[in-house]
Amino acid sequence: MTGLLQDIGFSRDLAVLIAKAAGVIVVAVFGLLWTLLGIWLERKWAARFQDRVGPNRVGPFGLIQTVADTVKILLKEDIMNKGVDRWVFNLAPILAVLAVTLIWAVVPFSAAWIGTDLNIGVFYLLAVGALGTVAVIMAGWSSNNKYALLSAYRAVAQLVSYEVPMVLALLVPVLLSGSMSTQEIVRQQHIWYVFAAPLTVLLFLISGQAEIGRGPFDLLEAESELVSGFHIEYSGMKFGMFYVAEFLHAFTVGVLTAILFLGGWRGPFAEDVAILGFFYLMIKSLFAYWVLVWVRMTLPRVRIDHLLDFNWKFLVPVGLANLLIVALVWKAIPGTDQISSFGDAVVPTLALLLVNVAMFLVIGALLADRGRRERARIEARVAGADLPVETVAGAGD
Amino acid sequence: MELTAESIVFLIMSAITLGGGLLVVSARNLFHAGLYLMVSLLGVAGLFVLLSAPFLAGVQVVVYIGAIAILIILAIMLTPSVTQLPAIFNRQWAFNLALAAFFFVLLVSVVSPIMGELGVDAWNADFTQKNPADVPADSIVNLGKDLVDPDKYMLPFEVASVLLMAALIGAVLLVSPDKAKADEGGED
Numbered sequence: 001m002t003g004l005l006q007d008i009g010f011s012r013d014l015a016v017l018i019a020k021a022a023g024v025i026v027v028a029v030f031g032l033l034w035t036l037l038g039i040w041l042e043r044k045w046a047a048r049f050q051d052r053v054g055p056n057r058v059g060p061f062g063l064i065q066t067v068a069d070t071v072k073i074l075l076k077e078d079i080m081n082k083g084v085d086r087w088v089f090n091l092a093p094i095l096a097v098l099a100v101t102l103i104w105a106v107v108p109f110s111a112a113w114i115g116t117d118l119n120i121g122v123f124y125l126l127a128v129g130a131l132g133t134v135a136v137i138m139a140g141w142s143s144n145n146k147y148a149l150l151s152a153y154r155a156v157a158q159l160v161s162y163e164v165p166m167v168l169a170l171l172v173p174v175l176l177s178g179s180m181s182t183q184e185i186v187r188q189q190h191i192w193y194v195f196a197a198p199l200t201v202l203l204f205l206i207s208g209q210a211e212i213g214r215g216p217f218d219l220l221e222a223e224s225e226l227v228s229g230f231h232i233e234y235s236g237m238k239f240g241m242f243y244v245a246e247f248l249h250a251f252t253v254g255v256l257t258a259i260l261f262l263g264g265w266r267g268p269f270a271e272d273v274a275i276l277g278f279f280y281l282m283i284k285s286l287f288a289y290w291v292l293v294w295v296r297m298t299l300p301r302v303r304i305d306h307l308l309d310f311n312w313k314f315l316v317p318v319g320l321a322n323l324l325i326v327a328l329v330w331k332a333i334p335g336t337d338q339i340s341s342f343g344d345a346v347v348p349t350l351a352l353l354l355v356n357v358a359m360f361l362v363i364g365a366l367l368a369d370r371g372r373r374e375r376a377r378i379e380a381r382v383a384g385a386d387l388p389v390e391t392v393a394g395a396g397d
Numbered sequence: 398m399e400l401t402a403e404s405i406v407f408l409i410m411s412a413i414t415l416g417g418g419l420l421v422v423s424a425r426n427l428f429h430a431g432l433y434l435m436v437s438l439l440g441v442a443g444l445f446v447l448l449s450a451p452f453l454a455g456v457q458v459v460v461y462i463g464a465i466a467i468l469i470i471l472a473i474m475l476t477p478s479v480t481q482l483p484a485i486f487n488r489q490w491a492f493n494l495a496l497a498a499f500f501f502v503l504l505v506s507v508v509s510p511i512m513g514e515l516g517v518d519a520w521n522a523d524f525t526q527k528n529p530a531d532v533p534a535d536s537i538v539n540l541g542k543d544l545v546d547p548d549k550y551m552l553p554f555e556v557a558s559v560l561l562m563a564a565l566i567g568a569v570l571l572v573s574p575d576k577a578k579a580d581e582g583g584e585d
Binding site: 013085088118119120123124126127128129130131133134137138141149152153156160163180 | 402428429432435451452454455456458459462463464466467468470471474537
């Protein structure tokens with residue numbers, strides 16, 4: 001496109017600027033339009049998991065239900081309470097959507113299509129993710145509502161602490177590919193990293209689910225405790241923007257899983273036909289996203305102290321051990337720094353797979369042991385019901 | 398100095414950084430001040446990008462906005478009674494102004510060639526080059542290698558991690574329950 005613009009008489013700088021601006025608009029509009037279809041898809045899936053039919057009235061299979069919802073939400077009255085911090089209140093939903101759409105800038109849609117191929121791609125994802133946390137805090141504080149404020153406190157506790165295992169998981173594909181650029185990570189996956197690092201994929205999905213604040217980690221908007229959390233005072237399109245941001249963030253975690261672990265746009269003939277690569281990426285992303293929705297619809301919500309316990313006492317140590325072991329094994333196998341074909345990748349992948357299976361077994365054994373001790377403790381407690389109250393309350397089962 | 402695209406971006410980013418900083422100290426509402434601090438730090442990240450140091454820009458956003466500023470805001474949210482300040486100035490303002498001015502003069506004199514022209518040699522840091530050295534294409538790989546190179550920055554890097562470890566242990570000690578109690582229920 002830059003070349004075309006230069007041909008019709010633009011200077012080089014201006015041509016690059018226009019091409020980049022057009023890219024920004026295309027990527028952002030695609031992300032937001034995809035939301036219309038994606039929300040329908042998620043509602044259908046959710047309905048299936050709960051033995052319902054889901055939206056089926058508006059259009060064929062209820063396909064344009066989201067359009068109807070959008071129109072409704074646009075026409076709703078925009079309520080602004082007294083005591084609301086006007087500027088912060090209005091900026092928060094914008095920032096929430098912005099933080100998610102910014103991620104799409106480094107998504108490699110195919111071998112040739114990428115918003116901008118930053119050499120700090122993976123790091124950029126983290127940086128932009130931090131802005132989403134700020135949006136939640138702004139919304140929670142400016143609403144002048146105690147439930148919203150409590151939700152903001154939880155946001156800090158949850159989103160900031162789950163960033164740690166997220167980083168530890170993100171480091172593994174960076175380590176295996178030797179690059180932080182998302183495009184380069186996809187290129188290096190002659191064999192998908194999900195085979196070399198299944199434990200890492202699990203870590204990434206769990207911490208990703210917590211980062212987007214969806215069940216079983218939806219404590220930011222736990223309706224039984226916080227009514228609806230940080231967006232309790234929002235109505236109309238401002239609420240709609242939070243909804244869109246949440247959906248798009250969840251789908252983006254699916255896209256990132258596809259890029260980092262499922263080979264991104266890689267597939268038969270994807271190098272030559274760009275649209276095929278895009279097609280493969282969407283299929284893989286939808287699969288990863290489907291797993292996230294499955295978990296969300298299946299598991300009940302956890303308690304806030306369990307949530308933090310689980311992060312700091314389980315995910316972080318596992319993530320650290322995983323990173324160290326993978327790095328050691330990767331260094332021990334000769335020739336891993338110049339993998340350029342499927343054949344080169346077979347031996348290292350098999351070795352890492354074996355190591356991962358071993359790690360799964362060790363973790364499983366540790367968890368089983370812990371579970372047994374916990375059960376013994378509770379049984380002892382039930383047997384001796386006249387124990388001092390303090391011991392029981394301090395046990396934290 | 399002609400007005401190139403780069404210098405326009407530099408001016409915008411400087412305006413964001415300085416304007417944000419000014420609003421941090423003049424805002425009556427501490428929560429707003431925290432948000433302005435984020436704006437100011439974002440401006441600094443923009444300046445890093447302009448200096449072809451995207452990694453530092455990322456670090457700036459992750460560490461300063463994503464962690465430190467958020468924790469500052471959390472602390473502010475926990476103390477609603479002081480969120481709304483009655484006055485812009487407090488008793489220390491004159492002393493702080495003098496301190497800030499002193500550091501400003503110190504920094505400017507080191508970075509710019511003013512002192513050399515005034516006759517004080519070996520004072521300025523010679524940062525102002527007419528032709529800056531070429532930035533390597535993949536500076537991030539160099540950065541990574543230099544950080545763990547024993548001949549370069551491995552020692553400072555490791556010392557910094559020891560420092561962080563000490564901070565972590567200190568935080569755990571501060572919030573851990575009394576030793577007597579911990580011994581009773583110390584099965585976890």
